[in-house]
Amino acid sequence: MLAEWLTYLTTRCPKHLREMGYLREIIGTRSRYGRCRKAWEPHLRETRNAILAAAESLASRKKVVVLGSGLLYDVPLAELAELFEDVVLIDIFHMPAVRRTGAKYTNVRLLAHDLTGGDLPENDADLVVSANLLTQLPFIPRRFADESEGFAQAIMAHHLEQLSSVRATTCLISEVEHLVCAGNQVIERIDPLYGISLGEPDREWFWDIAPHPELHRQYDTRYRVIAKIG
C-alpha cells in the first residue's frame, strides 16, 4: 500500500489523467498482478499466443499496433519486434518501466493516446491488436456520466467500429463474461459488454483475475475471455 502510494506520488503523469484516476488504475493493476501473478499467467499466455497466431497468419508484416498495451503483461513484445518492422504501443498512459522496456528496441514506439473517441491513429498497420482494452475504455469515463450503462455501451461500440473500419487484420481480445464462483459453482454472471455481442470467437479461455481472498473472503472472480481475429 505504501509502495503504491509512493509510486503514485512520484510518477510523472499528465495532471488530467491523474485527476481522472488513470494513474491510480494502472498502479492498482500492477499491484494486483503482483498478488495474483500465478493465477493470471494462463490468461496472459493465451493472450500472447492469440496475438502471435494473428501475426504469423499475415502475408505482410510491416507494422503492428497494440491498443491498450498497458504494462505489457499480455503483449509478446520481443516476438512482435522480431516479426514486424514497426511496433506501435498505444495507451492513454505509459508507466516509466514500460517506456524503459520500449526503449530497448529500435523498432518499438510508444504513443500516448486516448482511444475513447475519434479514429484510430496509425491507420496504415498490417495488424491492430486490442489487448484486453474494450471493457476498460468506459471504466473511468462512466464515473463522470449520469446514464452510465448506455454511455459505456456507446464507448465500446465505437471501439468495435474503429476496429472494423481499419484495413488491417484485427485481433480483438476481451472478456465477455464475469463469473463469481464458490469453488466449482457459479453464483453470479455479469455481462461486462451490456448486451454487445462479439460474435463467434476464434479462441476462448478463462482469466482467474481475482481468486479469493483478493476481492472476496470466499468467492473467486473469473473472466471468460475471447480472441477474435478478423
Ligand SMILES: C[S@@+](CC[C@H](N)C(=O)[O-])C[C@H]1O[C@@H](n2cnc3c(N)ncnc32)[C@H](O)[C@@H]1O
Ligand atoms: C486491462 S489493461 C490491458 C492489459 C495490458 N494489455 C497489459 O498487458 O498490461 C487496460 C489498459 O487500457 C488502458 N486504457 C484505458 N482507457 C484507455 C483509453 N481511453 N485510451 C487508451 N488506453 C486506455 C489502460 O491504461 C490500461 O493500460
